Structure formats: structure tokens, C-alpha cells
Amino acid sequence: MQEHAESTTSGGKHSLLDGWNSPPNLVTYTRILLVIVFIILDIMAGDWGQADMGLRWTAAVLFIIAASTDKLDGWMARRYNQVTELGKLMDPIADKLLVCSALIIAALHHEIWWWVTILFLVREIGITLLRVMVVNKRGTVIAASNSGKYKTLFQCLGLGMLMVPLGSSWSWYLPITRAVIILALVLCLYSGGEYLAGVYGSGSRAASSRS
Secondary structure (H helix, E strand, O other), X not given: OOOOOOOOOOOXXXXXXXXXXXXXXXXXXXXXXXXXXXXXXXXXXXXXXXXXXXXXHHXXXXXXXXXXXXXXXXXXXXXXXXXXHHHHHHHHHHHHHHHHHHHHHHHHOOOOOHHHHHHHHHHHHHHHHHHHHHHHHHOOOOOOOHHHHHHHHHHHHHHHHHHOOOOOOOOOHHHHHHXXXXXXXXXXXXXXXXXXXXXXXXXXXXXXXXX
């Protein structure tokens, strides 16, 4: 993901559209398009791909490609010094759109439990909104913890495994897949707690230093 670094230029604020057509941003746009196509195909494929197995396999491939390239745009932006405000906004949107849509469709298809999807969504949306509030209030971003990075890894791994239409016929495959997703959920909630502690802990220390 692209770095949420503060601008070091001495001039005024950059326009949101500055660098809109930079290569890293073009990669982000492509990922968002892949996610939209993935959503359409996954819904059309039906539960476990029963409506159309070919569409399910295509959706699985698109999910894996989109998940595997989630670091590419950020790496390009840092490597070639092309970090933009638009990129910092669109990159996490692409990530959340991919994961949250996969979770919702999987629950609609009865492939995972709704309570798992709801807990994921509450954490992801809640922390994202809190992150925006912290940036607006303090002008800084609390870096992702190691548990948050592992959460993303196991989240994409588990959902990628779930997308491959083997779970309905291989009795050993589905339990392993769901175990990976539950592990991702544990890390998701734990990392969310770490973020909350970082936000309110730092706020309490700042208040104490002023008193």
C-alpha cells in the first residue's frame, strides 16, 4: 500500500488530482477495475460456482491477481518518488473493496458465516474511519502493526482459498480454508485493538504532557 507520508514541500497543499495519471495510480485504477469485474463474475457464478464453474474459476483468478498486486502500486510510488494524494486515497479503497466484497459475497453464497463477515466489516470500516479522523485531527498516521500485516496476509490467503471451487467436494479443504479465515479474523480484531490503543494511548500521553 502506498505510504501515507506527509508532504515535505514548502508550498501550499497539493491538488488531489496532481499526478492522477502516474504509473502507480494507473496500477491502482486497474486493480479497482479487476475488483469490479470480480464482483460481477463471483455473483453470477453462484454458490461454490454451481451456476457457472468457469465464471467461478475466472473470479478466483482475478481475486488472486488483485490481492497479489496490492503492494505493487505502493512500491512503484516509493521507488520512483511518485507518491500522490490521490494514490494515498485510492489505494486503501481498492484494498478494502476487494476484501469486503469477497466477504459479503461469500456470506451471501453461504460459504462462510455471516458473523465472520460482519466482524471483519465492523473492524475494517471502523478502523478506516478512525484513521481518517486521526489524520484530519493530528496530521499523522499511525503505522500498521505486524499483526495488521499478518492479518492482511491470512485474510487474502483464506479468501483466495475459498474462491477456488474445491470446498464443496473436498471434505478436508473447506475446514482448512475456514480455519485460515478465522485466524485472519483473530488477527484482524487484535490488530484493531492495537490501533485503538495506539490512538487513544498517544492521545492520553499528549494530554498528560500538556497538564
